[in-house]
Amino acid sequence: MIKVGDAVPTRVFELDRALLKAYADASGDQNPIHQSEEVAISVGLPNVIAHGMLTMALVGKFVTDWAGGSANVKEFSSRFIKPVIVPANEKVDLTVSATVVEVDGDRVKLDLVATSAGVKVLGMAKAVVIK
Amino acid sequence: MINPDSVGRTFHGADLVTVTQSEIDAFAAVLGESDTNVAPPTFSIRISLSQYESILTQPEIGVDWTRLVHGDQKFEIYRPVVAGDVFTCAATIETLRTVAGNEIISVRSDLHNGSELVVSSWSTLVVRG
Numbered sequence: 001m002i003k004v005g006d007a008v009p010t011r012v013f014e015l016d017r018a019l020l021k022a023y024a025d026a027s028g029d030q031n032p033i034h035q036s037e038e039v040a041i042s043v044g045l046p047n048v049i050a051h052g053m054l055t056m057a058l059v060g061k062f063v064t065d066w067a068g069g070s071a072n073v074k075e076f077s078s079r080f081i082k083p084v085i086v087p088a089n090e091k092v093d094l095t096v097s098a099t100v101v102e103v104d105g106d107r108v109k110l111d112l113v114a115t116s117a118g119v120k121v122l123g124m125a126k127a128v129v130i131k
Numbered sequence: 132m133i134n135p136d137s138v139g140r141t142f143h144g145a146d147l148v149t150v151t152q153s154e155i156d157a158f159a160a161v162l163g164e165s166d167t168n169v170a171p172p173t174f175s176i177r178i179s180l181s182q183y184e185s186i187l188t189q190p191e192i193g194v195d196w197t198r199l200v201h202g203d204q205k206f207e208i209y210r211p212v213v214a215g216d217v218f219t220c221a222a223t224i225e226t227l228r229t230v231a232g233n234e235i236i237s238v239r240s241d242l243h244n245g246s247e248l249v250v251s252s253w254s255t256l257v258v259r260g
Contacts, residue, residue, distance in 0.1 A: 073172040077205035
């Protein structure tokens with residue numbers, strides 16, 4: 001029985017430049033700030049950053065797995081508050097956890113927390129799933 | 132400056148967008164998702180963001196896409212996207228405001244398969260001043 005206050009176990013995803021390239025190709029978002037250090041630095045970023053939507057998609061995978069499949073995800077929202085910084089030849093973490101905040105029949109609302117290198121990267125991240 | 136007359140306008144994509152299994156497979160593979168019978172929940176951004184880019188970079192609206200960052204994103208998924216869906220895309224510029232020299236655009240995307248609304252999504256896009 002799912003109840004308000006239940007915690008969804010923390011999970012760690014790894015991001016690297018190859019994943020950013022793969023996401024760029026799969027999503028069609030080829031903005032060079034997600035692939036080129038030179039371009040990223042030229043626009044004032046510390047280094048290449050992950051697509052906000054890649055971060056959200058990985059958090060979506062966390063939600064999907066808990067909900068028992070993509071078909072059970074009904075609402076999903078987030079603010080992008082800090083970038084996930086991805087230096088060359090490194091793997092960086094995206095650490096995701098969640099808490100059940102509402103239960104209405106089979107509809108369950110989750111508050112999601114996502115951090116990278118200890119910094120909170122998403123704000124007000126929420127999902128509604130059928131479970 | 133973005134043309135303020137564009138607020139409240141809805142733009143209808145000129146083309147139908149057909150979702151293919153290979154697109155879903157590629158998107159799912161990035162996430163380590165092995166079930167590709169339906170698309171991952173954020174898959175439709177592939178369609179919506181591309182439409183926003185084509186609309187907002189038109190000379191009459193005038194957004195510089197290279198200065199754009201994504202502020203927030205929301206999806207309401209009425210049923211999962213599947214291969215073979217043929218979408219008409221309606222994008223609406225809901226609000227436009229300027230904060231600390233940045234232009235903040237709220238846009239909405241509705242994807243219909245025939246008469247069925249499948250996904251609505253809302254994006255806040257920030258054009259850095």
